[in-house]
Amino acid sequence: xxxxxxxxxxxxxxxxxxxxxxxxxxxxHYLKRKIxxxxxxxxxxxxxxxxxxxxxxxxxxxxxxxxxxxxxFFSTRSKDDDIILMEDGYYAIDPECTGPITWNNMIVGxxxxxxxxxxxxxxxxxxxxxxxxxxxxPEFVPINKDDRSTQEKFxxxxxxxxxxxxxxxxxxxxxxxxxxxxxxRLSIVYD
Numbered sequence: 001x002x003x004x005x006x007x008x009x010x011x012x013x014x015x016x017x018x019x020x021x022x023x024x025x026x027x028x029h030y031l032k033r034k035i036x037x038x039x040x041x042x043x044x045x046x047x048x049x050x051x052x053x054x055x056x057x058x059x060x061x062x063x064x065x066x067x068x069x070x071x072x073f074f075s076t077r078s079k080d081d082d083i084i085l086m087e088d089g090y091y092a093i094d095p096e097c098t099g100p101i102t103w104n105n106m107i108v109g110x111x112x113x114x115x116x117x118x119x120x121x122x123x124x125x126x127x128x129x130x131x132x133x134x135x136x137x138p139e140f141v142p143i144n145k146d147d148r149s150t151q152e153k154f155x156x157x158x159x160x161x162x163x164x165x166x167x168x169x170x171x172x173x174x175x176x177x178x179x180x181x182x183x184x185r186l187s188i189v190y191d
Contacts, residue, residue: 019044019065019072023101023134026072027109031136034074047074050187054086055116055129073187089118091131101134108140131187 019042021029029041046062050073063071084091097113114131117124 018067020067024103026134027101027136028103032141045072045074050075051084054088075187083121090121091116107137109134109136
């Protein structure tokens, strides 16, 4: 795996602890707090640039307490392109896998899924990797509109791999908790 991430020490968590939160938990208790520099419930999510390299070269060992083949990262992305070009392929948005994230009858964030393809757009071959980007709804975070430094923090990423009952790999998935106004995100990666 390529370096470049901010590895965490193995947190002191109870035996058997596995980090497997719902999307709204990631927005409310992790991404929003990370953006506002508030303490996290558990300091288990490393920071890395999920889009700096192909998904198989990410520092997956930096995330140590998740369920098998699922990784979470805080990350930033400067713009919301429909296609993100990489070394040997590209991420493309899956328009059927986007939408709001609700909590207590409020829209607290949004999720967007990007699939990874080998080759060049638009003729690439879909791989098992997928990223889910989660971003905070700006109306959910009480910040001063003139506070650009806080606005620039709203992104987070997650990566993982799914294996079906027959041992066949399914889509890998990366979830980004995105920055409030664009920037800091949370990503979940599945292999």
